[in-house]
Amino acid sequence: MAKGDDAVRKKLNKANRKKLRKDDRSSSSVTARVASIIAAKKRRQSGKRRKCQGMCFSLPTLEDPFNDRNGRKDFEKETKKVMLPHRDESEFLREKCKEIIRKNEKAKNPGLKNMKVTSLKNEQKKSLPFTSIDSAVQRSRIDSVRTKTQLSGKQEEACENSDCPSKYLIRCLNEIENSLRCDGTYSNEEDKPLFVSTWGVEFWKCYSAGKDVLETSGTSSTIEQIAWIVSSAADSISRKDEEGPSAASPFLLFLVASQEKAAKVRSVCKPLKVLGIHTVSIHPGASLDHQIQGLKSSEPEFMISTPERLLELLSLKAIDLSGISWLIVDGLESFHKHGYLDKVNSIRNYISRTTRAVVFDDCFRRACVPVVQTLLMGSVHRLSLNDSVTSQSACIxxxxxxxxxxxxxxxxxxxxxxxxxxxxxxxxxxxxxxxxxxxxxxxxxxxxxxxxxxxxxxxxxxxxxxxxxxxxxxxxxxxxxxxxxxxxxxxxxxxxxxxxxxxxxxxxxxxxxxxxxxxxxxxxxxxxxxxxxxxxxxxxxxxxxxxxxxxxxxxxxxxx
The missing domain is CATH 3.40.50.300 (P-loop containing nucleotide triphosphate hydrolases)
Incomplete structure (x- = not known):
């Protein structure tokens, strides 16, 4: 009986599929001999061999004299090293600052820590029972003492956190230092980072206490001092942004006597642009119209200016200084040489009386004393790296x-x-x-x-x-x-x-x-x-x- 066309087609398709399957298997697999060699190699590498291979490939040892393990070794479990998570660099630097502050406090009050420890131990001894009381009462008292010590430890930790610079401030210092070192602008003989500056830590204490600062070292501001000032100001801005929207006026006004000094301060503030801190420099080197347009288009947090150009902008009502929170006056000697002392006094009238001020007093003439008295109206903290009579008796x-x-x-x-x-x-x-x-x-x-x-x-x-x-x-x-x-x-x-x-x-x-x-x-x-x-x-x-x-x-x- 003749086969139909459908039956013939099915038979051909089946043969083709079989042929294709055979080709795939032959291309992807190896011969049985090669497969056995590969399997033996894998067993040999893993230490597992057949019983027939035991005496052929291994000899008795002192650890296995009867060759019961067939040459297999006791693989010890690998102790994986637990890698601690890498701490944030700013947190590490913050702890370093805390360490510096602790050392300074220990130098001033060496017996403070011992007094705390002894008082805590005495409190525990007093709270523990000495008579034969029920065990339940004893446990409750011991638990209360433990909770007290835990609470006191948390309070001390909170105080320590409040007594040291924030992570954001140290991050700002890091950004400034890395940028200046790449440009070759900042070079310290001792090769110390910015965050371990003695002057910077003392300045931060005055700043956090809310006092005006009179710097009487006898020089104008250095890169290290500018970095700590602008980083502290940036930290205040970040905290204000968390509380709510800030004012449109600049937060910090940095008065300088020359365009060269303005460029130096601007180079220190420029790395903070990555963190959202915008700086504008105003000086006679640029046209007045260009600077007015720049102030209108951008809302800077920091403003660096010379007195004469700032007074021109104030006369044209191109800028409002009523919202300034911080005034920095850098170098009274330069202002005295250029004849800017009266202009600095007039600029102070445009600023609120509650504005905090930092004055770098490098001029010990009696003529500069009234200017300092006008600029610093509140409680003043004297800060100096010089122990000379002239610096310590400034403004007296x-x-x-x-x-x-x-x-x-x-x-x-x-x-x-x-x-x-x-x-x-x-x-x-x-x-x-x-x-x-x-x-x-x-x-x-x-x-x-x-x-x-x-x-x-x-x-x-x-x-x-x-x-x-x-x-x-x-x-x-x-x-x-x-x-x-x-x-x-x-x-x-x-x-x-x-x-x-x-x-x-x-x-x-x-x-x-x-x-x-x-x-x-x-x-x-x-x-x-x-x-x-x-x-x-x-x-x-x-x-x-x-x-x-x-x-x-x-x-x-x-x-x-």
């Missing part, structure tokens, strides 16, 4: 009163009638003279309360007399100068100049630490002629005016 006016013994008493009492002395804490330095009781009686007659200061005493309060507040007057013996704290006194009167020149320097460099309105009055008579020469040297070093009568006394004493 030294007044030498040449008078006779009869005139000295009336002049000493008249000082308290000045407007400045009425609003400050006054200290009289007296010697072991029998005439001091006359001074005390004259001051009490004027309505002032008198308190004698020792090394541990505090300043007295003001008293009210006839509707007017009279400032309290403190008195101290000249022998106690080196053991007393003088930082709170803004007005010091050296009534008897019988003390040594070292005591005079001690008073000058330790008074008025929290203000820029310090005044030191010294009463000089013919009996103190031997101190005229050293006193003139100190007055000239500090840029103070020297009375002609004092110079004549110095010449006459040298001749004698």
């Amino acid at each position: 006016i030294q007044s030498v009163n040449m008078s006779s013994l009869k005139e000295k008493l009336s002049k000493a009492v008249q000082i308290l009638g000045q407007p400045f002395a009425q609003a400050s804490k006054v200290l009289y330095v007296v010697g072991k003279d029998s005439q001091n009781h006359k001074l005390v009686a004259a001051l009490k007659l004027k309505g002032h309360s008198i308190s004698f200061v020792s090394a541990c005493s505090e300043v007295g309060n003001s008293m009210e007399l006839k509707g007017k507040m009279k400032p309290a007057v403190s008195m101290i013996d000249a022998d106690q100068i080196h053991t007393s704290e003088l930082g709170e006194y803004e007005c010091v009167v050296i009534y008897d100049c019988t003390l040594s020149i070292e005591s005079y320097v001690r008073i000058l460099t330790n008074m008025a630490r929290y203000t820029v309105n310090g005044v030191l009055h010294t009463f000089f008579t013919t009996e103190d002629a031997k101190l005229a020469g050293p006193l003139i040297k100190i007055l000239e070093q500090c840029g103070q005016s020297v009375p002609e009568a004092l110079r004549k006394m110095s010449v006459s004493s040298a001749i004698l």
